[in-house]
Amino acid sequence: MRVLPIVLALGIAACSMEPTYKRPDAPIPSAYPSGPAYSAPGGPAASQSGPAAPDLGWRNFFVDAQLQQLIAQALANNRDLRIATLNIDEARALYRIQRAAQFPAIDANVGLTSQRLSPALRAPGQSALINTYAASVGLTSFEIDVFGRVRSLSHAAQEQYLATEEARRSVHISLVAEVANAYLTLLADRALLKLAQDTLKSQQDAAEMIHRGKQAGAMAQLDEHRADTQVQTAQVAVEQFTRQVAQDENALTLLTGGPLPSGVSSAAPLDNQTLLAEFPAGLPSTLLERRPDVMAAEHQLIAANANIGAARAAFFPRISLTGALGVASASLAGLFSGGVAWLFAPQLTLPIFNAGSNRANLDLATVRRDINVANYERTIRSAFREVSDSMAARGTYEREAKAQETMIRDLSETKRLAEMRFRNGVDDYFGVFDAQRQLFGAQQSLVTYKLAGLTSRVTLYKALGGGWLESTGVVAAQSQSQSQSQSQSQAQAQSQSQMRQQQQQQQTQTQTQSQSQMQPRPQPQPQPQPQPQPQMQMQMQPQTTGDTTVRRVPQ
DSSP, X not given: OTHHHXXXXXXXXXXXXXXXXXXXXXOSOSSOOOSGGGOOTTOHHHHHOSOOGGGSOHHHXXXXXXXXXXXXXXXXXXXXXXXXXXXXXXXXXXXXXXXXXXXXXXXXXXXXEEEEOOTTTOOTTOOSEEEEEEEEEEEEEEEEOTTSHHHHHHHHHHHHHHHHHHHHHHHHHHHHHHHHHHHHHHHHHHHHHHHHHHHHHHHHHHHHHHHHHHXXXXXXXXXXXXXXXXXXXXXHHHHXXXXXXXXXXXXXXXHHTSOOOGGGGGOOOSOHHHHBOXXXXXXXXXXXXXXXHHHHHXXXXXXXXXXXXXXXHTTSOEEEXXXXXXXXXXXXXXXXXXXXXXXXXXXXEOOOOOTTHHHHHHXXXXXXXXXXXXXXXXXXXXXXXXXXXXXXXXXXXXXXHHHHHHHHHHHHHHHHHHHHHHHTTSSOTHHHHHHHHHHHHHHHHHHHHHHHHHHHHHHHHHHTTTTSOSBTTBOOHHHHHHHHHTHHHHHHHHHHHHHHHTHHHHHHHHHHHHHHHHSOOSSOOOOOOOOOOOOOOOTTSOOOTTOOOOOOOOO
């Protein structure tokens, strides 16, 4: 019986075959690009003031009340977000299934075994029919995880679950940005529609004047055709932007998952000073801990690293236990009045030959780990480029819009002078046509530049990890209650990670305890108790004020 404590001690102090995880170096510079294209609106002081994008709630960034209402409706009804949430539930269940394999499954069994013996096997006077009734409680094929195979699989499932949670955050952030961009596009197309309608009215008035002038003998036939062409061109623009406004509304309806609020039809005009707030870009290193797609890629990498440990453990013996304790009798009436029956069947399985299957499985796990390293680095590079491109667009589009406004003032003056020359008989109406055409094109370009500037700021906000919090300094309500109720669960998950780093020390302590049990001393000294692991936050999930990077780890 002294063998049992040793076997149990080995199971408790089981070693891990997982490679030590080390975060790959970020393949990006330590600072974002600088230069004329990257200067923020309002100067350097404006670009460094205020909370960072991940800490800036979307209600504080999108200050338009109608846009806030649309985002809230989308977060409540969007089906893509619902699917992402259900994926978390699926990953959580898979993790709990895999984690349960670390513990013995105890079952109760009641059965009857009936056997008929042939005459050649029966003793004289023995009945031909033998019945055995049994009732027992025990465990079946419980694997003592000496080499950490089951624990590595559980660790991999946990990281997959955390990666799924980060994927859900990424969908959440992307949805906020998509709703904002769709709303801004709707406002821009409405502005273009209004501009086209005003231009059509102006062209119709001009064409009517030209027709009256021809009837009076003051206009040439060429001016009449030019006027009609301008009217039809403006009419085409009106129909084009009417269609685009309807399509924009349909896109918003799809994103929000329901009919648009009535106030959207009377939303404020496109104005960057009343729609979006400013925020600093921060440092590239923050992308590693604030972008959910980067964090999801790292969790996938850690899971692949854990699978290597499971593949390595397959080369070593597996120890499994089967045991039962109960009663047995030849008759049902005497089942519980008979003697106690027990079963204890340890089993050791050592792989000898499997045609290279274990080696191939280890190679597969290693290659998948390398693939996840490359995917992690690619995700970081893509995030860095997305931020850099958005920073370049944020400043340049605003300066383009200002230059375009100056051009519009000049073209408006050109149009006024052309009309004056026409009224005074100095020039024909061709100069007015040309001035109107250029002014209409410049006004369209101004709306386009304003829209591009606003969407670039939305993209920058999303690229930096903004959009998860609802309000600055306040954790999103749905995540706040979860983080409070699940803090102990997170500490337990972190303790598992810490245990892997302290296995050698625990193994030494356990072996010492086992030796003391087998070799009693005259005055045994109490063994030092292992210190409890402190509750710690997940390393890949930094705890910051106002952020919801805390994840729930299921029991």
